[in-house]
Amino acid sequence: MQASGHPDDFPAQRDETASVPASHGVAAALLAWYDAHARVLPWRSRPGTPAPDPYRVWLSEVMLQQTTVAAVGPYFEKFTRTWPTVHDLAAADDAAVMAAWAGLGYYARARNLLACARAVSALGDFPDTEDGLRALPGLGAYTAAAVAAIAFGRHAVVVDANVERVVARLFAIDVPLPAARPAIRAATATITPTARAGDFAQAMMDLGATICTVKAPRCLLCPLRGACRAEAEGRAEALPVKAPKKAKPQRQGHAFWIERVDADGQAQVLVVTRPGKGMLGGMRALPDDGWSARADGHGQPPVAGTWRSAGVVRHAFTHFDLDLHLLVGAGFSPANIPGAHIPGAQWWPRSDMENAGLPTVFAKAARLALAGAHEG
DNA sequence: GAGCCGTGGTA
DNA sequence: TTACCAAGGCT
Numbered sequence: 293m294q295a296s297g298h299p300d301d302f303p304a305q306r307d308e309t310a311s312v313p314a315s316h317g318v319a320a321a322l323l324a325w326y327d328a329h330a331r332v333l334p335w336r337s338r339p340g341t342p343a344p345d346p347y348r349v350w351l352s353e354v355m356l357q358q359t360t361v362a363a364v365g366p367y368f369e370k371f372t373r374t375w376p377t378v379h380d381l382a383a384a385d386d387a388a389v390m391a392a393w394a395g396l397g398y399y400a401r402a403r404n405l406l407a408c409a410r411a412v413s414a415l416g417d418f419p420d421t422e423d424g425l426r427a428l429p430g431l432g433a434y435t436a437a438a439v440a441a442i443a444f445g446r447h448a449v450v451v452d453a454n455v456e457r458v459v460a461r462l463f464a465i466d467v468p469l470p471a472a473r474p475a476i477r478a479a480t481a482t483i484t485p486t487a488r489a490g491d492f493a494q495a496m497m498d499l500g501a502t503i504c505t506v507k508a509p510r511c512l513l514c515p516l517r518g519a520c521r522a523e524a525e526g527r528a529e530a531l532p533v534k535a536p537k538k539a540k541p542q543r544q545g546h547a548f549w550i551e552r553v554d555a556d557g558q559a560q561v562l563v564v565t566r567p568g569k570g571m572l573g574g575m576r577a578l579p580d581d582g583w584s585a586r587a588d589g590h591g592q593p594p595v596a597g598t599w600r601s602a603g604v605v606r607h608a609f610t611h612f613d614l615d616l617h618l619l620v621g622a623g624f625s626p627a628n629i630p631g632a633h634i635p636g637a638q639w640w641p642r643s644d645m646e647n648a649g650l651p652t653v654f655a656k657a658a659r660l661a662l663a664g665a666h667e668g
Numbered sequence: 669g670a671g672c673c674g675t676g677g678t679a
Numbered sequence: 680t681t682a683c684c685a686a687g688g689c690t
Binding site (some may be wrong): 352353354355356357358359360361363364398400401404429430431432433434435438450452453454455493494497500501506507537 | 689
Binding site for chain 1 (some may be wrong): 678
């Protein structure tokens with residue numbers, strides 16, 4: 293194959309028999325495309341301009357883990373408005389951060405976010421190397437590389453699901469995931485430029501999000517079309533190959549709605565703070581009967597009383613589906629009003645449940661309870 | 669390596 | 680409606 297040092301030669305220089313695309317041409321073509329088509333995002337600087345605040349890069353990358361740009365937007369705005377620096381976040385109360393994260397999912401991210409902010413604040417600032425970043429809580433191989441490249445201009449190989457898809461197609465890697473990961477990483481390294489590694493990473497992700505999509509990739513618009521082996525072979529959409537998924541179990545559980553009127557005449561609802569680990573760990577919630585991915589709940593209410601059904605919330609988690617049966621309690625004796633018996637319990641104003649910081653499954657249950665009350 | 673861990677959009 | 684899955688990390 294004739295080597296080419298001229299980006300202008302790309303993509304015509306592609307050799308059909310080559311095992312890999314022309315690396316120089318791929319990076320140059322992608323960066324040129326990015327300069328013209330980069331998405332404008334709140335946590336991102338324009339191509340070729342100084343890098344954004346590492347705090348904002350880090351915060352956005354953690355929020356974007358397995359989460360869409362559209363979903364992250366309002367949360368990023370809220371977090372940066374409430375806690376403008378990593379030191380502000382480090383000083384925040386755990387409950388405030390968890391409540392602010394409510395609805396975004398994968399709540400271990402919020403717990404690690406706070407731990408990371410406190411570690412960084414204690415250090416004085418973010419580490420500026422990939423290895424230094426990788427040692428922080430919540431930063432795995434992807435996020436450490438992304439922050440190193442985007443915030444600090446480091447030459448790091450950034451591989452997320454977008455990059456996996458783009459590279460699997462570009463090199464026609466048809467080994468199924470996850471076994472293909474080492475080959476994909478090695479291939480990514482061959483096309484990652486020394487200069488502008490951060491823009492390159494973001495360009496790959498933009499390409500994956502807008503052109504090289506999972507379904508119906510828009511190959512006719514792709515700046516890497518001439519270098520793409522999968523496209524040349526007419527099988528871009530078929531790559532990467534993934535192992536089949538396991539079926540999700542259907543679980544049954546109960547949540548319990550308990551109200552009181554306090555001394556000032558204010559209606560309140562009993563909420564609990566869940567244990568710091570595991571499902572919805574550290575989040576405020578309604579009392580429940582211990583349902584989990586592994587088993588149905590035991591069905592028993594936390595206190596004696598009269599319970600009536602207020603409906604069912606159907607909710608899909610990553611690894612199981614849940615029917616959450618909502619029971620509304622009444623008829624508690626004055627000596628038996630719950631609260632003291634239930635670990636982590638507190639009373640929350642009934643009129644302010646939307647600000648209780650409930651994860652979505654419990655927010656749905658709360659809306660059901662509040663709506664049901666109007667039916668009489 | 670494989671299981672666990674949320675949510676909302678899309679086809 | 681069902682199924683897939685998005686800027687993954689941790690154990």
